[in-house]
Amino acid sequence: MSMNLEREKAVLTGTQLSEVKSTNLSKILFGATVISMLISLYFIFIFAAEETTMHAAQKIFYFHVSSAWLAFMAFFVTFVFSILFLIKRKRIFDTYAYVSAEIGIVFTIIVLTTGPIWAKSAWNTWWVWEPRLITTLILFFIYIAYIMIRQMDGVWDKKARLSSVFGIIGFADVPIVFFAIRWWQTKFHPIVFGDGPSQQGGGIESSMLVALLVTITAFTILYAYLLNKGVSFENMKIKVDRYKEKLREELEK
Amino acid sequence: MIEIKKLTKQADNKLILRGVDLSIKKGETVAILGPNGAGKSTLLKVLATLIKPTSGLIKINGLDLKKDHIEIKKLLGYLPHSSLLYDHYSPLENLVFFGNIYGVNNVEQKASKLVKEVGLSFFLNEPVKNFSRGMIQRIAIARAIIHDPEILLLDEPHTGLDQGAISILNNVILSMKEKGATTLMVTHDFKQAAEICDRIIIVKNGRIVDDFKIENRNLGFVSEKYGLQMEGVS
Amino acid sequence: MIEIKKLTKQADNKLILRGVDLSIKKGETVAILGPNGAGKSTLLKVLATLIKPTSGLIKINGLDLKKDHIEIKKLLGYLPHSSLLYDHYSPLENLVFFGNIYGVNNVEQKASKLVKEVGLSFFLNEPVKNFSRGMIQRIAIARAIIHDPEILLLDEPHTGLDQGAISILNNVILSMKEKGATTLMVTHDFKQAAEICDRIIIVKNGRIVDDFKIENRNLGFVSEKYGLQMEGVS
Amino acid sequence: MNLFRTALLLAKKDLYSELKTKQILTTQIIFAGLVIVVFSFAFDPANNTTKAVIPGVIWVIIVFAGILGLNRSFISEQRNDTMQGLLVAPMESSSIYLGKFLANFAMMLVVEIVSIPFLFLLFDFKFNGSLGYFVLVIFLGSFGFIAIGTFLAALAANSKSSEMLLPLLLFPITTPILIGVVQATKIILTNMEKLSSAIAWIQLVTAYDVIFFVVCFLLIDYVLEV
Amino acid sequence: MNLFRTALLLAKKDLYSELKTKQILTTQIIFAGLVIVVFSFAFDPANNTTKAVIPGVIWVIIVFAGILGLNRSFISEQRNDTMQGLLVAPMESSSIYLGKFLANFAMMLVVEIVSIPFLFLLFDFKFNGSLGYFVLVIFLGSFGFIAIGTFLAALAANSKSSEMLLPLLLFPITTPILIGVVQATKIILTNMEKLSSAIAWIQLVTAYDVIFFVVCFLLIDYVLEV
């Protein structure tokens, strides 16, 4: 009565994952992130002019707008890698899409927290129901749903396929967030770049603009670092899973 | 052990069971044969307290099925067509859960022992949902016997099992029989019926049309008797 | 007819099929045997285009499975574990619906003929949901062959069938064979395999470990070969 | 074309089985009724200002009743794995999408035809906008909602708890449509002077509808792939 | 007592499988968030009078998120007929009811703890009523809602389209509770002077809760009977 179903070598030997990511790149990125962050802090707090009405609270503007842009970019990367995945079906594309979406969510959370903090001092309320705020919140929900699809049960390629599809569809909200204040007349959100229906608030002092651009650059480097780190971490997890399976196999023999 | 009197079951306007009388003694291993749609599974469901009979009396171990159903349920091990397993749980978790519900002592140990016995120890901690049909059936068998039931109600238990698993199952049934368990087994596989059963019941059209004992695994005898009943039906 | 080269299928980190090479000629009736969890059903699912293989090449009738899947699907009749029937529809409605999808001519007539053939003409207009396991399996068989497929993929087709239905099924397979159909049948029932198949494939651990022809319904030969492969396992 | 033939067969099958059981439609309609009653509790219909919430209520009904139907549409194919039956049949996946879409859309329209007049009646609403535009907005909004909904229902059906996942996926993606139609409905029902702005909304919704219908049509292959 | 032992086992099983997948809870919470958003654009929250709808919105969230969880609770037992596995096990049906109730109630409380503060934040609501009473009302209302809901979910699960049937059964039966708690919440949140009237509502709801819990407990045998 000791018959057992066999399962010999049920694990893939030989990892197909190539060790592209050298630790060097990660170190360089880390250094660059630290340096550029320090520079941007200098620009924000010392170089840039103080806003007349809101004073120090206005400094949050740099983080707010930079993280918003970074969130957009992260979701765009997810979008691109989702398409690539559907065409090429390489796991690495899916990993990139996934990690980028996660980073995007983190940046969206930053927008959603810095926004209200700022709003408290600017509009004297934590939250108003205004198109950009709604659409940003929705953006957040869309990518939470994206993560939910990834948490579904099943083999990875099914999850990757479905979440790629959703990553493509969900991206539709990003341009909407961007254009929200330009389509709807809004009383609240200022339009700084480009023109909208009402030109109020447009324009920005040049020292502020420089500080903003520096911050965005710093955030972009941070994003690159996080993406790199996240992807190698995911790859590691995949590999560990594989080893674990193998190890267990051998233990049970 | 089991006493069935004038059992009928009606669903809508259709009589599925039309007066079944049956008495089974402790320790017997009974095969229930019969064509498709005869009412075999329905009979088993009634015994498992899953369906209320329309009329008739059922006593198990002297207890009335209607009144003492909790007591009776403790005695029963039921294996229906579906596996009754939680898909996202592993075999171990499934067996431990059901074992706990039946109040089995030392349930973890017992569960792993059973999983090993049905030959799936490699899959002890993997979710059941990815299992193949035969593997699921193996775990379903383990589930049905986790509490050492005194009465086994098996509905086509050999379905999907490979040769190895069939002999495991037969051994399980035989070893439980030695411990005094009573078994009712619905099957279409005369060979297995002849192999492990000592009594055969043939059901046709909701009635018991034949009821005889067999000896020495006499497969030919069973086929002959069955053929006799099915004459003209194809 | 069917050409499989280096077929592998991986689910997460588990290799289910590890390089299957197989070529089946038109008109052959092939039985696929093997222990539980060997990968038999998975192989059939890959052929039925229900699962994408991880790697490998499959050609059916000279057409590539990836590219011309619509053409290929027309040739296939697939009978899996589940019935693929709509519960609240009657057998007739089910068959007519699937027949229409396959573009069968004269579908009503053909459907009633098939239902009659599988011995359920009494139940022609009753919803499938109340049927017994064997009755459902009969209709499922009818569904799989409604469009006179050239290739039959049957996964344990004898499950739940009574003796009469088994011989009906065997006759159906044999008569389709005469018309030139190719059949792949997964089964654990050596007797049926020996009865209707002229070639046996044994799958173990996601690989084909044996492949031989049989003649004269030589059941003993099959068991022997199978036993040889499973040595030390059970 | 074969694509449409099989799509129609599928839609027919779904509608026919609905005709037999009438389960989904009845539930949807009763549900719509319940929502209306609940709202009439919450906002006293006698009060004149509550007239302003009517556009919102119309779309809340469509959304929630719609989700009920969408959920069933693919879950009902899971019993006995009939979905596999469709997948092994010789047809494009887009045919399945189209068929399901048609069936869902037809049922949605029936629900609307029944419940919207009931709503107007209960809230004693005098319709004096443009009926043509109103019907157009309802049609466009439902079209987009059901088109995206059918697609996402197919996607969600892969999950164990799909009836929970669907709203999560559906709401955020369809908000632009919903915002657009609510605004347009509001204008059409209460303030016909601003028609041009309503038309702008309608155009926006139409564009969104078309884009998403095409995208869904193209991507459904990947969703239904097994 | 054996009744409680098996009920706890069942609740543990459900909660453990939820802990593993976290699907239901996440979905409920996000769903709650989405309902808030939908309401926000259906009814402009900038408008000050809409603050008055907050008690309503709280309960709409609880009701809809609750329905999602209730639906799953028995439907999840349909796959592989695990419900039969519970029915053939030696325990009272009331044990099954109690176990499911405990699991659902626990999850409901988690959803409330997360979503209500979120709601206050988003609608910029300043809480200046009595927190103790507020928690009590939420607790009592959820208790009654889940108690009746679990019962009706068991009833609805026997139908093929149970996730549609449940809201239909649930809404009418729980209306008294809902009206009561909405009124009580309204008073506690906005108008603490009328506390005595709120307490009257609370007593009413408590009575309803107790009666229905006992009735459900007694009647569940007939519902689960096969």
Ligand code: HEM
């Ligand atoms: C409460 C939550 C808030 C959210 C979710 C939010 C969201 C966003 C997002 C997503 C962007 C980037 C879009 C873009 O760059 O075009 C943005 C930009 C901006 N936000 Fe906010 N915001 C919030 C509050 C505020 C507040 C209170 C203020 C200031 C009074 C503010 C001022 C700005 C400015 C000046 C920009 C750059 C505008 C531009 O696009 O030209 N935001 N916000």
Ligand SMILES: Nc1ncnc2c1ncn2[C@@H]1O[C@H](COP(=O)(O)OP(=O)(O)OP(=O)(O)O)[C@@H](O)[C@H]1O
């Ligand atoms: N709920 C029901 N309503 C109507 N008829 C039913 C119902 N349940 C079962 N039947 C009918 O009762 C008959 C017997 O069903 P049962 O499942 O007991 O058959 P069985 O002997 O197990 O057959 P099989 O060998 O195919 O498993 C069938 O004809 C079936 O159609």
Ligand SMILES: Nc1ncnc2c1ncn2[C@@H]1O[C@H](COP(=O)(O)OP(=O)(O)OP(=O)(O)O)[C@@H](O)[C@H]1O
């Ligand atoms: N989605 C999946 N994820 C992980 N493993 C899977 C998946 N599907 C199948 N398997 C595994 O693949 C193996 C082969 O399954 P398959 O259903 O093909 O077996 P089979 O040969 O048909 O067995 P049986 O005779 O029991 O029907 C099993 O070990 C099963 O656990």
Ligand SMILES: [Mg+2]
């Ligand atoms: Mg049966």
Ligand SMILES: [Mg+2]
């Ligand atoms: Mg199989």
